[in-house]
Amino acid sequence: MSPARDVSAKISRLFVHPVKSCAGVEVREALLTDTGLELDRAWMVVDAQGVFVTQRGQPRMALVRPQIKPHELVLSAPGMRDLHIARGGVNKTISVKLWDDEVPAFDMGDKAALWFTDFLAMSAEASPASRPHPYRLARFDPAHRRASNPEWTGGVQALNLFSDGYPLLVLGDASLAELNQRLVAAGHASVGIERFRPNIVLSGLHAHDEDRLDVMHVATGADEILLKPVKPSPRCPIPNVDPQTATISPEVGDTLQSYRQDARVEGAVTFGMNTIALQGVGATLQVGQTVTADFDFG
Numbered sequence: 001m002s003p004a005r006d007v008s009a010k011i012s013r014l015f016v017h018p019v020k021s022c023a024g025v026e027v028r029e030a031l032l033t034d035t036g037l038e039l040d041r042a043w044m045v046v047d048a049q050g051v052f053v054t055q056r057g058q059p060r061m062a063l064v065r066p067q068i069k070p071h072e073l074v075l076s077a078p079g080m081r082d083l084h085i086a087r088g089g090v091n092k093t094i095s096v097k098l099w100d101d102e103v104p105a106f107d108m109g110d111k112a113a114l115w116f117t118d119f120l121a122m123s124a125e126a127s128p129a130s131r132p133h134p135y136r137l138a139r140f141d142p143a144h145r146r147a148s149n150p151e152w153t154g155g156v157q158a159l160n161l162f163s164d165g166y167p168l169l170v171l172g173d174a175s176l177a178e179l180n181q182r183l184v185a186a187g188h189a190s191v192g193i194e195r196f197r198p199n200i201v202l203s204g205l206h207a208h209d210e211d212r213l214d215v216m217h218v219a220t221g222a223d224e225i226l227l228k229p230v231k232p233s234p235r236c237p238i239p240n241v242d243p244q245t246a247t248i249s250p251e252v253g254d255t256l257q258s259y260r261q262d263a264r265v266e267g268a269v270t271f272g273m274n275t276i277a278l279q280g281v282g283a284t285l286q287v288g289q290t291v292t293a294d295f296d297f298g
Contacts, residue, residue: 005217005292007209012173013193013201014287018073019137020044020162021054022064023243024194029286032225032277035159036167037199037285039068043085043108043139044162045116050096052162053135055238058120059246075115079122083115085137096138098162103146105138112137148276152231158276166274169233170210171198175271178207179255188251195239195252198272200227202291210273214296218280218289225280232262232270239271 015024020041031038045053045061055061060077067074075083085108096105107113113136120135140146140161148158148166160167171193180190193201202210211232218225239252253269262270 006294007205007213007292009172009202009204009209009291009293011200011218011285011287011289011291012203013198014285015194015197015199015201016040016068017197017199018042018066018068019064019075020052021058021061021238022066022075023062024197025066025068027068029284030199032280032283032285034167034277034281035161036163036277039073039087040167040199041140041160041162043073043137044096044098044105045135046096046138048134048136050094050138052096052098053120055241055246056236059241059248060120060122062241062243062246064119077119080115080119083112085112093141094136094138099164101146104141104144106141108137108139148230148274152274153276154230156228156276156278158230166231166276168200168227168275168277169196169198169272170200170202170216170227170229170275171196171272172202172205172208172210174203174205174207175210179252179271182255182259183251186251186255188255191239191252192243194243195241196235196271197238200275200285209295211270212295212297213273213293215278216275216291216293218285218291220280220283220286220289223280223283225283225285226278227275227280228278229273229275231274232265232268233272233274234262234265234268235260235271 017024018039064077073085092107094107116135146160176193216227256269260269261267
């Protein structure tokens with residue numbers, strides 16, 4: 001019999017984001033790998049210098065919607081023919097830059113490059129006569145080992161693909177409910193959790209309980225999966241982008257700024273917890289699984 005722990009929650013939603021900063025895919029189950037959920041942030045758009053591109057500079061990326069097929073990734077976007085990318089396909093090796101990391105990757109070819117270049121040119125700011133800087137699509141080289149900051153992981157080697165720095169992001173749906181209460185009270189519309197790009201959404205917690213959890217035990221029916229929240233997730237302007245329209249408005253960030261400044265990360269606005277896997281790589285996370293944990297107020 002499992003020991004009693006401080007909190008008991010359930011996995012209510014799971015998301016995989018195959019292409020960094022494009023729309024996510026909601027799934028009922030996902031394989032836990034040593035870099036997070038399978039295929040999460042496996043691909044990334046880069047500019048002509050190989051530097052990563054996100055909704056911070058190209059909000060229209062929110063409109064690119066992936067479908068994960070057994071042997072391919074299919075990308076759809078308004079005004080574009082679907083782009084089919086072989087999941088195992090590789091082209092030449094290139095070097096790409098993500099924050100301070102230079103990492104090897106596979107270039108996905110000219111067809112994918114033209115697709116993203118053309119789509120991202122369709123912004124209101126783009127002159128019809130102008131050509132944008134060329135973009136390319138890269139896939140992470142799985143032979144490369146890109147580790148999270150060991151000062152936050154407690155020395156545990158936690159690997160990543162193209163995530164910002166940690167393999168998993170966990171968020172409680174009660175935290176979103178509190179934000180929406182504040183937004184509505186101020187006369188704004190409520191927002192969906194997709195803006196915050198979590199991998200694992202938990203129900204049954206109080207607002208921001210995820211900030212204070214120690215190791216999370218996920219009951220799988222076989223071996224337990226052990227996940228550890230290690231760092232509050234600082235928030236950039238991306239939650240201000242409406243994922244349905246790619247329009248930007250500041251009320252989400254402004255509202256978070258009023259109550260979510262976190263001393264643990266030098267006063268940055270945080271929402272959700274960056275999380276690593278301690279045990280269970282190769283197991284499957286599923287919606288409905290029970291998650292138990294003790295609080296850690298250290």
